[in-house]
Amino acid sequence: MRLKCDKISKSYGINKALQNFSYEFIPGVYGLLGPNGAGKSTLMNIMTDNLKQTEGKLLFDGKDIHELGRDYRRHIGYVPQQQQVFPGFTLRRFLLYISGLKGLDRKVAAEQISDIIDKVNLKDVLDRKLSAFSGGMKQRALLAQALLGEPSVIILDEPTAGLDPNERIRFRNIVSKIAFDRIVIIATHVVSDIQFIANKVMxxxxxxxxxxxxxxxxxxxxxxxxxxxxxxxxxxxxVEKSFKVCDMIKEREDIRIRVVSDRIPYGYTFSEIAPSLEDVYLYMV
Ligand SMILES: Nc1ncnc2c1ncn2[C@@H]1O[C@H](COP(=O)(O)OP(=O)(O)OP(=O)(O)O)[C@@H](O)[C@H]1O
Ligand SMILES: [Mg+2]
Incomplete structure (x- = not known):
């Protein structure tokens, strides 16, 4: 399975939201890192066929996704940024409803739901209303709906926004569990969300x-x-004026500042340290 973005651009008037994006995705976990306005959601909306690019082509196993239409979309599981759930629905009803939209027959849907809620740790709350879910549970419910229909491409747009550190870790673990043999793309500006699970980072x-x-x-x-x-x-x-500061740790009188710099910081007491992905991100952006 290959999903190829071939020189994709999207403009809104003179504003170029996405410029000349080319990449070939094969199964694996991909982290899409970028600050607000970088074009992450624009790319994801195009990849999920919710938005049409101004230029370029998207090919799924060599075929244009617009020609494939529904045959492409059934391979896609998507959690958009800031998606709402239906508060009055129970999780079971929500998942059955989405299964219906995806055209799954009821028996297949029931089997998949039982398997999926196990993976996303929501087995015990299947008959609880979504309005009673915490933010982290809602996010996992949204992931669950994306998994219905066993899509081969999963696209998650800032899936951990607003989650506490424990929920973030939990979400990360679930993503690694579901990633086998699939293309999973996660947009985020939180480096730690993807640094240990992404095979490739953009x-x-x-x-x-x-x-x-x-x-x-x-x-x-x-x-x-x-x-x-x-x-x-x-x-x-x-120091803040002269360098890109990544981190600052205070220890009694002393302060240790982590910086990324093209020149050696002569004039300071310093030591060279191993770069982290966070350093790369700060350096590049
Ligand atoms: N419907 C629209 N009309 C006009 N401009 C838009 C529209 N949607 C997005 N843009 C612009 O496209 C650019 C990229 O936006 P996009 O939402 O893709 O960024 P993002 O990386 O997802 O940011 P964030 O981290 O804030 O979600 C921004 O400059 C934004 O203002
Ligand atoms: Mg976005």
Whole structure:
């Protein structure tokens, strides 16, 4: 299975939301990292056939997705950004309803629902109303609906927004469990959401993909540019002016500042450290 984006662009008047995006997805987990307005949702809306590109082509196993139409869309599971659930529905009714929209027969739907709620840890709340779900449970319910119909491409647009650290970890674990043999694409601006589960990471900014590769490749690409400076409180403004600051840790009088820099920070007490994906993201964006 291959999903190929071939020079996709999307413009809104003179605003170029997405420019010349090319990439070939094969089964695996992909992290799409980028700040607000980078074009992540635009790309995902195009990939799910909810929005038409201005230029370029999307090919699923070599065939244009617009020609495939429904035959393409049935391969797609999608959790859009800020999606609402139906508060008055129980989880069971919600999932049966979506199964109906996806054209699954009732028996198949029942089997899939029972399997899916197990995977997303919602087995015990199948007959509870969605209005009584926490944010994390709602997000898992939305993931559950995306999995109905056993899609081979799963597209998740900021699935962890608003979740606490435990729910984030839980979501991450579920994603790794469902990823087998599928293309899973996760948009986020939280690096930790994808750094350990993504096989490939794409960094976007201003409608363009500015860097892509395996997490370790991206980290390697800025080797020798990440430093930890030891400074006093009074030096902070100067450091912030001169470097991209990734992190700051206060220890009694001393402050340790993690920076990413093209030049060696002579004049400070410093040591070179191994880059993280977070450093790469901050450096690139
Ligand atoms: N319907 C629209 N009309 C006009 N401009 C739009 C529309 N939708 C998106 N844009 C613009 O396209 C650009 C990319 O937006 P997009 O929503 O894809 O970014 P994003 O990376 O998903 O951001 P966020 O992290 O905030 O969700 C932005 O400049 C945005 O203002
Ligand atoms: Mg978005």
């Amino acid at each position: 960094i976007m900014n201003g409608g363009r993909m500015i860097k892509d590769g395996a997490p370790w490749e991206l980290c390697d690409s800025i080797k020798g540019k990440v430093f930890e400076l030891q400074v006093g409180e009074k030096d902070i403004p100067e």
